[in-house]
Amino acid sequence: MRFMTVILAALLAFALPVYAEAPPEFYDFDTQAEEQRFRNLIAELRCPKCQNQNIADSNAPISKDMRDQVYLMMQAGATNDEIVGSLVDRFGEFVKYKPPVDRRTIILWAFPAIAVFGGLLIVAGVVLRSRGRDSNEPPLSPEEKARVEQMLADKDQSSRS
Amino acid sequence: MRRVMLFMPLVVALVVGILLASGIGKDPSELESALIGKPVPEFNLENLREPGEMLDQSLFRGEVSLLNVWAEWCPACWDEHEDLMWLANEKGIRIIGLNYKDQKENAFRFLGRLGDPYQTIIFDPRGTLGFDLGVYGAPETFVIDAQGVVRYRHVGVVNERVWEEILLPVINQAKGNS
Structure with missing residues (x-):
């Protein structure tokens, strides 16, 4: 049991540095509202390389470049339209x-x-x-009525016997 | 009226069928460049072969050229390189290279092994000109006319078929106009 613990600890020790090698990209914002604006922008921009991912989800290098561009333009005070426009002009x-x-x-x-x-x-x-059919079709003629009654009566008798 | 209505499903199926069939065979990953008809974006980047010498968009003035975006790390660039050599040597095409997000030593190793078809190579280690050109995956090849205006962008490998069917007609047209 103790041996297992040592092995587990060793495995963990090897696992941690791998995680540390891929730090999440980090953009710094002055206000919560700015950060939300950034999130909205990168969620509605599409990665040209990966066809059906927005640049928020995509980890393609081009998406990273585009996120950087959005961030830098925001820091420089550009409006949303200007930012999206600058990317549309390129891509x-x-x-x-x-x-x-x-x-x-x-x-x-x-x-x-x-x-x-x-x-x-x-x-x-x-x-x-269907309405037209209801009103336009004439009711049964006397002969048809008689036939229907005859049929019903026949059926009645056959089921009784 | 009834008769006509009977054929409606057939008509709808035909219309939808034609619409969908027209999409078959199109590569959805090939996007039309947003820069067509616009001048090459301004840039100021180093000449890969002449350290310290800076290049800018005036490089493209005076002659129709191909701008080939490549990198050592890009597998398809290895594939198309032989055809670029053929274009430069046999067809006498002026090819400008854009070494995209690459390292100098890797770029030189690539050229040393496969040959160098480029008249000039722009060194763009951070991909800034690539970004301005809307490059989203190397290799890409732009046709640029003698006024430095982008005429066409081809995404993917250049080979003999692409040359004959796509690039040559565009180049001829660009030459005719300028």
């Missing part, structure tokens, strides 16, 4: 998770409305048609 609209409304993206933006409108049209069509 293209791709880096924004929220694309601007323009001719290329209008279908993307309009699609939810189109889908809802289309769905409503279909529902309205189905409802109207």
